[in-house]
Amino acid sequence: MISASWQRSLAANVDPDLHTAPTVFAADELSDLRERHPLHPMLPLLRETLLGFAEEAGHIMVVADAQGHILWCEGSKGTRSYAENVGLAEGTLWSEGAAGTNGMGTALALNSPVTVHSAEHLVRTYHHWTCAASPIRDPDSGTTIGVVDLSGPIETVHPSMVALVSASARLAELEMLTRMHSQDEELRSRNMRHLIALRGEPGALLSQTGRVVAVEPYGLLPSRVDVSADRVELPDGREAVLEPLSDGYLLRIPRQRHVRRSVLSLSFLLPEPKVVLDGREVPISSRHAEILCALALHGRLTADQLALRLYGERGNPTTVRAELHRLRAQLGPDVLATRPYRLTADVEADFLAVRTALKAADVPLAASRYRGSLLRRSEAPVVLAERDDLATSVRKAVLQRGDGNALWAFTQTDSGEHDVEALEQLVKLLAPDDVRLALATARLRRLGQDD
Incomplete structure (x- = not known):
């Protein structure tokens, strides 16, 4: 890494005999830069x-922007005075191309936490210093927006420096993520009426950066949309219209009037399965719910294939x-087709929505969509397999993500x-x-007592 x-x-023609990092911004220029930088609200943390x-x-x-410009430098007064002698001060540039190998510049170059100690610095002036730095990424775009660093004279080196800096960077990212979710919720609460006013026309609410925060129907759009123009061509070739809102955008996709498909909504993660066809709830038996689940998961199936998935080896195609x-008489031939059996309506299934969110690595959304076991009283092999796999996938995702809200939803x-x-x-x-x-503590205690 150092080599x-x-x-x-x-x-980059950095001189190893350089005496000080270059100053780029004067003191009177820093105030505006700090106010506009996304890490400014993270300074208290x-x-x-x-x-x-x-x-x-x-x-x-030391906190610097994504280019390595130092915006904030705080801490020991004696060390700050010592640091200013080598240009480790606010307004200077510490990218590798400007100051050679150093904690901030190398962390930004590698997009990873680093420690640079003593003679590992390219510039000899910095051989009396040790530093540990970690990049900080924007949870919205995923891009690096800055770096946080601990620096000091070599005699003050501590083995926990890089771990502490890395943990602080992750805390800042988590705080920004929490604020982003809060802003998304505020955007939804203020503007959901615009989505409802489309009266069935496909559409979405987008953040100012084009992230999809609400969409009808679910799964219509990718997680992010280019908002640089007022019209957007979607991956499937359709054209959408963008309308600016005070804190985001309303995206409309005019429906082609000559192609109207029924919308079949399957809510099978509830204690009791619920089916809604074109806004009208349809009474459903457990066996019919299992059939719809199998067709939603596997698409086109013959009677023999359905019998195996619903009853196992003892399945009878005639019964299916x-x-x-x-079921076809209840839903209509425009919803359930034959030869092979398949759903021809637009299907919105809560269990498929969880799968889509997991595939997109959107763990908070997956956890909020996952409301419980799939068709929890069913013993059909196709349901048992998907129920176990879905629950296991959600559990694994929330545990790995370490998101309190997602874990709360799952529990x-x-x-x-x-x-x-x-x-x-x-x-x-x-x-x-x-x-x-x-x-949560009380429930954990009860579980311990039960054991």
């Missing part, structure tokens, strides 16, 4: 997690055909309410003043 950084720095350690250890906390005849379902590991992680993540902490 490659030196090569990049030398290729970074100060809380790093400044105490920095001052006690004789370090300074009779059930399909009754409120029949799949997660007795999950000790999920509850233990949830208790660790929730803030002390979060009302959900007491509920």
